[in-house]
Amino acid sequence: MPGVALLVFRxxxxxxxxxxxxxxATRGVRGRGFxxxxxxxxxxxxxxxxxxxxxxxxxxxxxxxxxxxxxxVPLAAVVMIGWHVVxxxxxxxELAQHMGAVGQAVKAGSSSLTLLLAVIALAVLREGSExxxxxxxxxxxxxxxxxxxxxxxxxVGGGVLLGFALYFGLLRIPLRHFFSATNAxxxxxxxxxxxxxxxxxxxxxxxxxxxxxxxxxxxxxxNGSLAGKTLGVLVGYDASPAGIQLVFYAIxxxxxxxGMRWAARPVAPARTDAASTRGAAPARx
Amino acid sequence: xxxxxxxxxxVNRFAIVATxxxxxxxxxxxxxxxxxxxxxxxxxxxxxxxxxxxxxxxxVVENRDAAPEEFESTEFNREKxxxxxxxxxxxxxxxxxxxxxxxGDFHPDTAQGRLIAE
Numbered sequence: 001m002p003g004v005a006l007l008v009f010r011x012x013x014x015x016x017x018x019x020x021x022x023x024x025a026t027r028g029v030r031g032r033g034f035x036x037x038x039x040x041x042x043x044x045x046x047x048x049x050x051x052x053x054x055x056x057x058x059x060x061x062x063x064x065x066x067x068x069x070x071x072x073v074p075l076a077a078v079v080m081i082g083w084h085v086v087x088x089x090x091x092x093x094e095l096a097q098h099m100g101a102v103g104q105a106v107k108a109g110s111s112s113l114t115l116l117l118a119v120i121a122l123a124v125l126r127e128g129s130e131x132x133x134x135x136x137x138x139x140x141x142x143x144x145x146x147x148x149x150x151x152x153x154x155x156v157g158g159g160v161l162l163g164f165a166l167y168f169g170l171l172r173i174p175l176r177h178f179f180s181a182t183n184a185x186x187x188x189x190x191x192x193x194x195x196x197x198x199x200x201x202x203x204x205x206x207x208x209x210x211x212x213x214x215x216x217x218x219x220x221x222x223n224g225s226l227a228g229k230t231l232g233v234l235v236g237y238d239a240s241p242a243g244i245q246l247v248f249y250a251i252x253x254x255x256x257x258x259g260m261r262w263a264a265r266p267v268a269p270a271r272t273d274a275a276s277t278r279g280a281a282p283a284r285x
Numbered sequence: 286x287x288x289x290x291x292x293x294x295x296v297n298r299f300a301i302v303a304t305x306x307x308x309x310x311x312x313x314x315x316x317x318x319x320x321x322x323x324x325x326x327x328x329x330x331x332x333x334x335x336x337x338x339x340x341x342x343x344x345v346v347e348n349r350d351a352a353p354e355e356f357e358s359t360e361f362n363r364e365k366x367x368x369x370x371x372x373x374x375x376x377x378x379x380x381x382x383x384x385x386x387x388x389g390d391f392h393p394d395t396a397q398g399r400l401i402a403e
Binding site: 003007054055058063066067130133134136137138140141199202203204205209212213218222223224228238239240241242 | 317327341343351352353354355359360362363364365366368371373374375376378379380381390391392393394
């Protein structure tokens with residue numbers, strides 16, 4: 001049972017951290033609970049389907065199917081997170097005259113709620129499919145229903161608890177800075193996801209490494225430790241990354257931050273023709 | 286409607302990724318040395334595998350058990366599910382000389398091993 005609890009805990013924690021950040025980023029949005037629950041449910045359903053289809057996935061792309069899948073899922077999440085933060089930067093600005101900080105964010109957040117639902121679903125699907133295969137493996141080993149159920153309960157409970165801890169910790173951030181903080185966390189999360197995707201593509205020999213083991217900080221914080229894994233999800237920490245991971249990380253940071261800046265630039269006072277603002281925006285100090 | 290921005294950004298990013306992917310196909314080595322590991326009764330055979338340092342190689346892991354396993358190493362940064370009676374390949378390295386632990390994440394009590402890169 002301890003073994004079951006430990007693995008389930010680790011996977012649930014990874015998904016729970018992502019869910020917590022998304023929950024914080026959509027604070028105050030109406031109907032959010034429904035979307036979050038929907039995302040988790042879809043993710044679980046997807047996890048079971050992926051686990052059932054694991055053999056078929058593994059055989060794809062001459063044996064690289066698993067890696068391509070494991071890279072594609074987080075990259076899809078990166079695109080959705082990117083869309084959300086850019087959209088939010090743009091509309092927060094537009095609504096600035098009419099609403100307080102929370103109002104803007106709520107308004108902006110609700111528009112990309114579906115995207116964030118997808119991010120949650122993808123996170124749950126990725127970690128969940130591994131858990132399903134693991135539990136299947138354990139069940140075959142004759143662990144017994146009690147051990148299995150106990151391990152799942154402990155693991156899920158522990159992971160969800162830490163997720164809630166992060167969420168309530170984030171809620172303590174002053175409102176004035178709140179959505180800047182959650183946006184920053186989303187950007188770092190996305191960069192880390194991109195770096196992880198690069199690692200899978202490298203594992204399948206689909207990308208050049210651009211330098212393996214550029215440095216090694218595993219003496220300080222190993223990838224396998226709880227803190228290492230947590231930081232791995234939150235900011236993309238990797239004790240000994242390959243060059244291509246840094247490239248993916250940096251590109252994601254630059255594109256997302258650049259997009260946010262672009263979106264937040266001053267726009268014409270009265271929303272004129274959309275196309276005309278493509279170039280230089282009319283100055284309005 | 287000025288929502289074309291994210292599209293442009295994503296198109297750019299995909300272009301970059303696509304370029305990298307294409308570049309990698311060109312650089313893809315066809316004659317990478319292969320090394321084999323087997324999982325039997327939730328343990329690795331051999332538990333210690335010598336590999337060349339400074340060279341990229343392909344590690345083929347064969348699962349002879351009826352239960353799925355996840356081959357994983359946090360030290361050389363790889364993880365892959367190996368289905369029952371199936372094989373999975375991962376590309377590893379080039380590694381600096383040294384010892385690198387790997388394990389079966391689903392049975393870490395027994396499935397332990399290491400690569401010796403020299």
